[in-house]
Amino acid sequence: MTRDEKIWSTIKFTLLLFFSVTLLYILVCKYVMPIPVSVTGNTVQEINDAEAVLSDQQKMGEQMKALKTDIDSLNFDIQQTQRIGEIKDRMSQLQNNYRQHSYNTKYLYCMQAFKTIQAYFDIKQNLYWASKTKEDRKRILEELKTQIQ
Missing domain, CATH: 1.20.5 (Single alpha-helices involved in coiled-coils or other helix-helix interfaces)
Structure with missing residues (x-):
């Protein structure tokens, strides 16, 4: 060669x-x-979903604060059927958010928020009627005492 x-x-x-x-x-x-190129795309999508859930949680927190102030401002002594109905509708909208997202477990906080605000409303209402009943009993007791004397 x-x-x-x-x-x-x-x-x-x-x-x-x-x-x-x-x-x-x-x-x-x-x-x-x-x-892992395809994993990166999934990760970006999961991050975007998490940010959407976080912003939804913040909006729901603001709604809960507004509902709490409205419930605190209710006077159960006066017949306020329309206002109580509006508050209950706003409370059920919290629950509907969970349904709108096809019962996704990421949005389970919607149900927890609904149950919490509903329990708060029920407690406020029962507390008012319990204190009202106690005041009525005290008034009746005072009237009976004055009638006895």
């Missing part, structure tokens, strides 16, 4: 080795050890 033939055979061998190693590397990377 001449020197030129030896150089060309070395170049051919080097090129063939380079292309073989490159092809093998591509196949190994693509099929044996996949690069």
Whole structure:
């Protein structure tokens, strides 16, 4: 073999080795050890979903504060059927948010918020009527005492 033939055979061998190693590397990377590109897309989607849930939680927190102040301002002594109905409708909207998202467990806080505000409303209402009944009993007791004397 001449020197030129030896150089060309070395170049051919080097090129063939380079292309073989490159092809093998591509196949190994693509099929044996996949690069997590698709996982990154899912992660970005999950982050966006989490941000949407967080902003929804903040809005619901503001709604809960508004509902609490409205419940505190209620006077159960006066017949306020329309206002109580409006408050109960706003309370049920908290629950509807969970239904709108197809009962997704990420939105379970909607049901918890609804149950919490409903319990708060019931406690306020029962506390008012219990204290009202106690005051009525004291008044009747005082009237009976004055009648006895």
